[in-house]
Amino acid sequence: MKLTSKGRYAVMALxxxxxxxxxxxxxxxxxxxxxxxxxDYLEQIFSKLRKKELVQSVRGTQGGYILNKKAKEIKLTNIFDAVDEKVKTVQCKKDSKKGCTGKATKCLTHNLWDELExxxxxxFKEKSLEDLVKDNSERRV
Amino acid sequence: MKLTSKGRYAVMALxxxxxxxxxxxxxxxxxxxxxxxxxDYLEQIFSKLRKKELVQSVRGTQGGYILNKKAKEIKLTNIFDAVDEKVKTVQCKKDSKKGCTGKATKCLTHNLWDELExxxxxxFKEKSLEDLVKDNSERRV
DNA sequence: ATAAACCTGACTAAAATAGTCAAGTATCTA
DNA sequence: TAGATACTTGACTATTTTAGTCAGGTTTAT
Structure with missing residues (x-):
């Protein structure tokens, strides 16, 4: 169970x-x-962040990216969602091939994985970009 | 960020x-x-569970495995630890090759990953095997 | 014009995962 | 005591995912 660097980088960059x-x-x-x-990797990541309207691009010389919303309004969950960093525990939900197939004998632990997710x-829903920036400037003092 | 099936299977089996x-x-x-x-996969998993003394083996005909502790005393964290299912967010801690190298400019998010872990x-520390068994028998009623 | 910076899609090496396979050893039961 | 059941161990491997790289653009300020 680990965080991918795509998710990590996205947060660091933002x-x-x-x-x-x-x-x-x-x-x-x-x-x-x-x-x-x-x-190159950042470009991939920002392409996704832009599609989800978390950032805005400014082309040309002196260009770059700016946030498209207030830092307070951007939650970790939005960032992870944008770069496809999802919490996956079990695949019972959509494809019934694996995981519990509906039989009562299976998936003794289904509830557990739901709780965990x-x-x-x-x-992720509670933590905002603003929290992170604040936390960081405090540490620097 | 996903749970491996080794961890999932270990819990299901227990x-x-x-x-x-x-x-x-x-x-x-x-x-x-x-x-x-x-x-075959179960055998790999139980080999690890046995080494960590979560289960006891009984060889021969009619043999198998039994729990080595009370269900209440076996926490998810013990199970995951046994099968090497760890929560990894960032590798700043031991190898300084990647991640934050101690420079103040890096790792603006270090605290975050610690909090997340x-x-x-x-x-994982709170949830015991007993909780899971109970939860399941309740659902069956 | 030209350089800085965004933009896109295809490709790939390396690592992790999720197993399989083979060759045992121990113990119970008939 | 033969044979079946079940544990035990270690090596091997196909598949998938990850973490990028690479090549070729387009846009815009100066």
Missing amino acids: VDLARFNNINPVSLRDISLRQGISL NHINNF | VDLARFNNINPVSLRDISLRQGISL NHINNF
Whole structure:
């Protein structure tokens, strides 16, 4: 059970972005250098973030990205959703090939995985980008 | 971020085992049939569970496995630990190659991943095998 | 014009996962 | 004591996922 680096990078990059308060566009090149993430990979990630309208792009020289919403309104769950970082415990839900097939004898643990998913997702729903930026500036003092 | 089937199977199998109240050994063959898990794979899993003393083996005909502790005392965290199902968010901790290298500019999100790991692990520490068995028998009524 | 920066899709090496396979050993029952 | 049942171990492997790279664009400020 691990977080993929796509999800991690997306959060890191957006925290970096958020520190500039939506005033100047921040280029991926800068984020790449500061966060140590490959530029090409960042482009993939930002393509997804843009499609989900979490960021806005500014093309051309001096271009880059800015947040499309207030940091308070962007929750971890939105970020993870954008880059397809999902919490998956069991595949009982849609395809009935694997997992519980409806028989009472199976899936003694179905409830458990539901609870677990909810538990984790609650964390993601509560945490906003603003929380992260604040947490960070406090630490720096 | 997903649970591996090794972890899932381990829990499913132990819940199955726990329903027999430590009286009769349950063969892996039975668990395999009931839970739809490959026998060979179960053997790998139980080898680990035995090493961590969560189960005891009974060899020979009519043999199988029984719980080595009370269901109340076996927590999810013990099970996952036994089969190497860990919660991993970021590798900042031991190898300094990747992740934050100690520079203040990096790892704006380090605290976050720690919080997340704790959040998930708390769930695992609280939930016992007994809880799962109870939950299941209640549902059946 | 030209350089900076976004944009897109295809490709790929490496790692992890989810098993299978083979060759045992121990113990109960007839 | 033969044979079946069931545990035990280690090596092997196909598939999938991850974590990128690469190549070729387009847009826009200066």
